[in-house]
Amino acid sequence: MQTALPPNGSRIPLSAALVARPALGRRAENAAAPRLGTTRRLGKNEELFAEGDRASFFYRVISGAVRTYKLLEDGRRQIDAFHLPGDILGVESREEHRFTAEALGEATVVVYRRRAPGVLAAGDDGLTEQVMAAVLRSLERAQDHMLLLGRKSALEKVASFLLDMGERVSDGESVELPMSRTDIADHLGLTIETVSRTLGELVKRGVIALPTHRRTVVLRDRAGLRHLGA
Amino acid sequence: MQTALPPNGSRIPLSAALVARPALGRRAENAAAPRLGTTRRLGKNEELFAEGDRASFFYRVISGAVRTYKLLEDGRRQIDAFHLPGDILGVESREEHRFTAEALGEATVVVYRRRAPGVLAAGDDGLTEQVMAAVLRSLERAQDHMLLLGRKSALEKVASFLLDMGERVSDGESVELPMSRTDIADHLGLTIETVSRTLGELVKRGVIALPTHRRTVVLRDRAGLRHLGA
DNA sequence: CGCAAGATTGAGGTCGTTCAAATAAAGTGG
């Protein structure tokens, strides 16, 4: 039998998540937020809320991108989702947030005040339905991601991820990834080295290209990617 | 770089899911289901709905247990959740079910007719709130499970799983697992061999015991399990 | 232009898989 050594993943020092707190848009003016919600600007790596925070609000991404993640005691991190413009995040059934949310780069979100203790009440201007739909989409994405995490190889994981991002940002051929290799690794259940090597492999196979700016990926052969992705 | 060999997991022959169709409770009488929902009885391994089926209904487990899963083209399977009595499953945002649901053994479910095209409308006898809460709990469980799949070792996975099942069925010390080793493996992203070996390791460490009936697990040291689980 | 952070590359190790076989449990029909 194998030993109990914890495996893989980037170990996040359990207090390093709060370092970046840019001056711009520090405190949101969220006292008695009106129906439409207030806007909040976030700097690179700025925390929107943390695991254990009181879940008084939920959010919609307007610009930029947000990662949500959970940590293990020893710092291993699992990013469960990247939230892009239009996405709603932070809806909880209990009183506390169950994961941490941080901006990947500069980002803007709209803050909504949570309604009933358990869930939202009816009577909104369609916001309740939007929230329900958003939660369901999150669940669907989570289900797809469990399949990826539990049953796909590194090559399949990375290919699937690139296709997914390609669909979500859709800039034609080239995809501008808003996240680092570390973020990708912690989303796909891999290490940064494996992500890097796998991207290299995809380049070698000719299905993608990596320009000098490493955040950019050119999807040269989506069909080929799709074939590799599952 | 590694080769593109698909990894691990039980390969389900892509047509073997429909074999077991016991005579008892074959067709549900689900024409124009009234508000309260109709009851449907399921036999061992009987399918409740399949990926791609029209999502006209959703369900609540009354007795027994139901697994929901997704398949890859080559038959690799990921069970995203086991649904126990009280759990609601099969709520979708689109027209089709995105995964397959099967009874683990004999099971009973209540069938509810879906309302609005997108989501439920208000005005129910609290069912809408219950559905929202159920979807949120599914999402929370999915998030926890992504952490498990992406970042935990085999030992941690199995320990976490046993604790979780122990909380959900809560028969004091001994847990009667409703699922096979194959199901467990496909839920935890492992192989049956690794599940078996890991259970053996937990026995060797004295935190559990395995009676002759291998579906029963005695949790002898929950604190120890918890320590191993994360 | 020089530094720090991020990304890539290499060598070696390990956890979990794969393949194979043995053992145990659950049915089945007489």
Added chain:
DNA sequence: CCACTTTATTTGAACGACCTCAATCTTGCG
């Protein structure tokens, strides 16, 4: 209730995909 078959689970040996550790190379910035 028992021989026999089928299915589930366990166990062993060897391999390999991905990780770990470490060094090098880029890229973005001040």
